[in-house]
Amino acid sequence: MSTLFKENNKENTKLLYAKKILYDVIIDESEYENLIDFYFAERYLYGRVDSLYLPIVVDTDRVPLATISTTNTEQTGLQALSFVVAAFNDLNQQFSKKQLSGQIDTTDPYLSVLEAKKGYQDPQFLYNEYINKIVEVAANSVKEQNIKISNFNQFASFFDSFVSKMIGEMPLTFSGFVKSKYCPMNVSGLVIDISDQSFANDDEKIKNFKESKNWNFYLNACRSFGFYVDKSNPFRLIANIGSEEMLTYARNTSGCLFTSTIDILSSAYKPTYLNELQIFRTLMFNLYQLVKKPYIVYEMCNQTKTGTTIQKTVFPEELTVQQFNKKYSNQYFLKKYMSIRIKESKVKLETYEQKKIINDTLSILRTKNDIAAVSSFEKVIAETFNYSGSLTDLLNNGILSNSEG
DSSP states (O other): OOSSSOSSSOSOHHHHHHHHHHHHHHHOOTTOTTEEOTTSGGGGGTTTBOTTOOBEEEOTTTSOEEEOOOSOGGGTTOEEEHHHHHHHHHHHHHHHHHHHTTOSOTTOTTTSSOOOOBOOOOHHHHHHHHHHHHHHHHHHHHHHTTOOOOSHHHHHHHHHHHHHHHTTTSOOSHHHHHTSTTSOGGGGSOEEESOOOOTTOHHHHIIIIITSTTHHHHHHHHHHTTEEEESSSTTEEEEOTTSHHHHHHHHHSTTTOOOSHHHHHHHSEEEGGGTHHHHHHHHHHHHHHHHOOOEEEEEEOTTSTTOOEEEEEEOOOOOOHHHHHHHSOHHHHHHHHHHHHHHHHTOOOOHHHHHHHHHHHHHHHHHSOHHHHHHHHHHHHTOGGGSTTSHHHHHHTTSSOTTTO
């Protein structure tokens, strides 16, 4: 066990906290403004929200992902946004030049040649894996509690109760997932990891990176090519789309031609709310189909003097997709969706404020469409000063002083 830095998260809380503070002090390099703590407040959402803090994902239909060159045959097929890959390739060439001229330590296992170990991850694939686990838990809950469901309305009551118990810790919606700790920053297409070591092992981070002879060159070179280095995970490079260096690649890489940071966020990404209501509707329909099972009930037969009990099999309501969509409108699902999003976003709203937001959103649905309605709603709850863990929240609760913020 390390006496100075944590090697895992199994030590007691006070000791882990003390070791985290020590790590932050040791890893810090004030002269390198590109060494950033991406686990602090809103920075945690970098690459997963737009300028209005609306959740976004890479629009792979509009912008190209490029394959990252690697000599490791086990890591083939890694990708990132094409301009990010172009910058990373040039950064690696800089390392090669310095190796040939003897200006860096060529024996360093991580910082002599930058070998990509992880790149872009598909957020929809990750969400499907995540939500399948929740669906499994919900289905098991119905079975273990012997809950009888005869129609969709009864299922909806169970669903509301089930969600209310988990929603504080685990998001349910795609938008909530993208902004949560369960969704890695790699979904942004801006991230390239050059090591697959444990995120929890600070001891290895110090030994393999901070104490490397090439550490200062690494930070300086990353800055020169438009990359942040994640202070919490120094093997993680993150494209700084606000830097002139990275914007040069964004403007000149084939298939990109982005002119500004705003242009990248609006053209390379799409908001998650575009299909959100349909995803939510499909989730509820599929879960209903999974948990509804015929069940036995016993009833008194009034036709006999002895009051004989008879056994009866109840078959739950069958619904095709067409019947389901006709019976349960967008308004029905939008109300449920908004209730869940408010809870999972942990926005601080009074009851009357919630009602007004919901009613205003339903009015937009009636006069326009579901995308316009969800868009309007998401813009209200996306305001970062509302949610737990935001910089404003930390300041208001005295966890930080204004000088720290």
